[in-house]
Amino acid sequence: xxxxxxxxxxLAIMVGALVVAIFISxxxxxxxxxxxxxxxxxxxxxxxxxxxxxxxxxxxxxxxxYSDSKLASxxxxxxxxxDESREDFLENPSDEWSNENYYAFDVPHFEExxxxxxxxxKEWVDDKTTTVTKIFCYADAPKIIERMSxxxxxxxxxxxxxxxxxxxxxxxxxxxxxxxxxxxLTIGQGSAIFDYENLDEITDIRDNFKDYKDPDGxxxxxxxxxxxxxxxxxxxxxxYGEIFKIFEEKADMFARFxxxxxxxxxxxxxxxxxxxxxxxxxxxxxxxxxxxESRIDSEKFKDxxxxxxxxxxxxxxxxxxxxxxxxxxxxxxxxPTKKDIAMRVYGYTYQYQKAEYNVLDDAxxxxxxxxGHKEYFADHADALKYRDYDRKFYKEAYRYTAxxxxxxYSAQFEFQSRQExxxxxxxxxxxxxxxxxxxxxxxxxxxxxMLDGLKIGLESTLKLSDINYExxxxxxxxxxxxxxxxxxxxxxxxTQKVAQQxxxxxxxxxxxxxxxxxxxxHKSKKDSDLVYALQYQIKSYSADYISEMQSxxxxxxxxxxxxxxxxAVLEGFEYTEDIDKFKAQNPEVYHVNAVSEKIEDLGRTxxxxxxxxxxxxxxxxxxxxxxxxxxxxxxxxxxxxxxxNVDYKKYNDNKDNWxxxxxxxxxxxxxxxxxxxxDCQTNATENPEECQRDPSLKYDDNPENHAYYVxxxxxxxxxxxxxxxxxxxxxxxxxxxxxxxxxxxxxxxxEINFRRIEDFSKYYDDSKGWWIPDSNNEPPTYLSSVIQKxxxxxxxxxxxxxxxxxxxxxxxxxxxxxxxxxGYDRQPSLTQDPPRGIKENSELTADLKMTHxxxxxxxxxxxxxxxxxxxxxxxxxxxxxxxxxxxxRYTVRNIKDPDTIGD
Numbered sequence: 001x002x003x004x005x006x007x008x009x010x011l012a013i014m015v016g017a018l019v020v021a022i023f024i025s026x027x028x029x030x031x032x033x034x035x036x037x038x039x040x041x042x043x044x045x046x047x048x049x050x051x052x053x054x055x056x057x058x059x060x061x062x063x064x065x066y067s068d069s070k071l072a073s074x075x076x077x078x079x080x081x082x083d084e085s086r087e088d089f090l091e092n093p094s095d096e097w098s099n100e101n102y103y104a105f106d107v108p109h110f111e112e113x114x115x116x117x118x119x120x121x122k123e124w125v126d127d128k129t130t131t132v133t134k135i136f137c138y139a140d141a142p143k144i145i146e147r148m149s150x151x152x153x154x155x156x157x158x159x160x161x162x163x164x165x166x167x168x169x170x171x172x173x174x175x176x177x178x179x180x181x182x183x184x185l186t187i188g189q190g191s192a193i194f195d196y197e198n199l200d201e202i203t204d205i206r207d208n209f210k211d212y213k214d215p216d217g218x219x220x221x222x223x224x225x226x227x228x229x230x231x232x233x234x235x236x237x238x239x240y241g242e243i244f245k246i247f248e249e250k251a252d253m254f255a256r257f258x259x260x261x262x263x264x265x266x267x268x269x270x271x272x273x274x275x276x277x278x279x280x281x282x283x284x285x286x287x288x289x290x291x292x293e294s295r296i297d298s299e300k301f302k303d304x305x306x307x308x309x310x311x312x313x314x315x316x317x318x319x320x321x322x323x324x325x326x327x328x329x330x331x332x333x334x335x336p337t338k339k340d341i342a343m344r345v346y347g348y349t350y351q352y353q354k355a356e357y358n359v360l361d362d363a364x365x366x367x368x369x370x371x372g373h374k375e376y377f378a379d380h381a382d383a384l385k386y387r388d389y390d391r392k393f394y395k396e397a398y399r400y401t402a403x404x405x406x407x408x409y410s411a412q413f414e415f416q417s418r419q420e421x422x423x424x425x426x427x428x429x430x431x432x433x434x435x436x437x438x439x440x441x442x443x444x445x446x447x448x449x450m451l452d453g454l455k456i457g458l459e460s461t462l463k464l465s466d467i468n469y470e471x472x473x474x475x476x477x478x479x480x481x482x483x484x485x486x487x488x489x490x491x492x493x494x495t496q497k498v499a500q501q502x503x504x505x506x507x508x509x510x511x512x513x514x515x516x517x518x519x520x521x522h523k524s525k526k527d528s529d530l531v532y533a534l535q536y537q538i539k540s541y542s543a544d545y546i547s548e549m550q551s552x553x554x555x556x557x558x559x560x561x562x563x564x565x566x567x568a569v570l571e572g573f574e575y576t577e578d579i580d581k582f583k584a585q586n587p588e589v590y591h592v593n594a595v596s597e598k599i600e601d602l603g604r605t606x607x608x609x610x611x612x613x614x615x616x617x618x619x620x621x622x623x624x625x626x627x628x629x630x631x632x633x634x635x636x637x638x639x640x641x642x643x644x645n646v647d648y649k650k651y652n653d654n655k656d657n658w659x660x661x662x663x664x665x666x667x668x669x670x671x672x673x674x675x676x677x678x679d680c681q682t683n684a685t686e687n688p689e690e691c692q693r694d695p696s697l698k699y700d701d702n703p704e705n706h707a708y709y710v711x712x713x714x715x716x717x718x719x720x721x722x723x724x725x726x727x728x729x730x731x732x733x734x735x736x737x738x739x740x741x742x743x744x745x746x747x748x749x750x751e752i753n754f755r756r757i758e759d760f761s762k763y764y765d766d767s768k769g770w771w772i773p774d775s776n777n778e779p780p781t782y783l784s785s786v787i788q789k790x791x792x793x794x795x796x797x798x799x800x801x802x803x804x805x806x807x808x809x810x811x812x813x814x815x816x817x818x819x820x821x822x823g824y825d826r827q828p829s830l831t832q833d834p835p836r837g838i839k840e841n842s843e844l845t846a847d848l849k850m851t852h853x854x855x856x857x858x859x860x861x862x863x864x865x866x867x868x869x870x871x872x873x874x875x876x877x878x879x880x881x882x883x884x885x886x887x888x889r890y891t892v893r894n895i896k897d898p899d900t901i902g903d
Contacts, residue, residue, distance in 0.1 A: 053344030061152030078141040120590035151256035169194040178221020255346035402459035436553035449543035457536025460529035499658035520637035607867035635731025675730035748810035751883035756803035756828035785870035815876025
């Protein structure tokens, strides 16, 4: 059974300018204004940002000079800050730092904790120091000031920059992780070094929230997941604010400093840190640009960044930066020799983010974040306020011309494309000895797909976004939509299941659907705009999947490297990714805890790669690009109008329609909107009896009226239900049938495909590992995941069939759909298996577990897993960005000697 998901896909037809990072409101999509549906220009695009890579003047600014007194005082401030940062890495606090020596950075280690039987008194701590801090410790203070001079930063601005770098952080460091006072958000408090360490810590907690979460609650260190998300945004905003206060309108100056300091960081790593690490006195003088470039691209440099600094991402950034700037040595100083690309990228980024930063002040930005977490607004004034913030961002920070965005993203992707190429080779290790390669062993790249999509559909996408901007400008319609949403969303989960209340859901959906009607009938757009915008989204869909698969591969490399680093501390233990094999080596309990956690993380990552890959593989992107040109948009608009013309309240008032779940008004509404018909996938030689291909779908058709019986291969009478499929004579259904996966991705919804087992024979064959109990012992019980490890017991993809497909809405945790509409665990029923005596009907145990019995075994549903091996149960707190399959794990109890089957 497929749960109704059509409406969210229809709403995706209204393509938002996602590439422009438009903030989507909590009440999106908003209702249209009444009237004003004309072809007039809706909004004036912003002026193009300056391309500092084109102007030679900005590329070669004269070196700035500083007074001797200021040069000395500011250099000393940096030196003092370095000493403060270095203290953490000196074994003896009284030692004096020397760049000739090498100091280990936060070597992963076991930390003493309060003893319990479960933790053994120790827990594993990974490296937490940022690469920025590590390099800063080995830099020379005078050379940092010199880079400011080479960037043309005048003295007054240089002093401000040094002040931000060197502020004291001791007060903040005294607070525990999670304490608000640990994360200064006020401009003028905290150093640049501490801000970036803050951001790294906050981002780690946000991205891995469930690993930090209190097991007895929904917070980590006292903060909810939303609060950590907001804190990350606020900390990033604080960092931007510090930079903008220093450089003001001088985007070119910021870009030059970025280039100079990045080049200096390369020099510090190559000429100072690596020699100290290798205990070399010095390296020979650098020669030509080619020689400099080849040194950075050497295996020695890569291995150091991977194994010691342990920062693959920064390595990729370094190598891509070196490719576009071609650093050379001049008077012992590494300098970029090609500046145009970096100046363009850094200059555009600075200007773009500054415009976004200036839209709201700190107080309003905090309010904006808070309002953004609401599903609806109790006060219509808040709905209007959030709408106003949304529109303000669009008008003042995001609405540039399509031509400018093509230049902007071409510059961004030129750099990212180099990183993408580099990542394929530098991410290597166990399982990826030669690097991670392409996402699916072909040559399709994330950046290529995005650039193709932008060229095709950006202009049309912006045009549709302008229509969205127009209809959100009418207060009465925003209030009407919020009122309908509030009436439905304020109901608790149990009340929403009451038949009479379903009309409130439909009222909300009708308001949403009106926005689509407005857009489809707007005179400023052509059908070709819808085609091009959809084609952009198809390419974006492809790019997102490719990026996710590449990111997953990179994560596998990092996770294995972390496991290797852990084993390096465990003397006498052999590296393994099998926790049972590790336990067989007789480690301490805290060893087992640390290793099992990392093996668990790695296993889940590998399982998710298989899951995401299988979903993308069935999508033919090029075929969809062609099909996008053939959609009947006029017919789609007419279908929506027909749906809106129905009186749903009248239907809901008919109490006869409350008796059967399939007859509730919300189902009636969606069946009217998305037409389907019954399709009998029958053998042509069989007589379908009652079942027939019905060209017209009735909302109240009973599936039992569309079924027939066959005699299966075992001689048993078996019922075969017909399948509901999209009615391709209905334009909207045809659109969804062709582009369902893409439209789902656009709408932010995820398809969870629950699978069931057709053949259980592998779970009870005595010759494959079962033992026969004697009369005094209880029958043996195994998890099906354990049985599958026995040779020949593996249950492969072909043995699984679809049980049910359920839609996970944007931001929704999967735990919210693990239970079905009746409140029970969503568990697969079992088809009969006559040769083995499997019963046709499943039963619920007293604890509401699905149980199936055969002549041999009893199967009790245990959990949904993300992998076919059934090793990794899904976490109820998981959120997914991509559609996945889930597989059922059982507890299998051997209740009878298999050899006696049929007696």
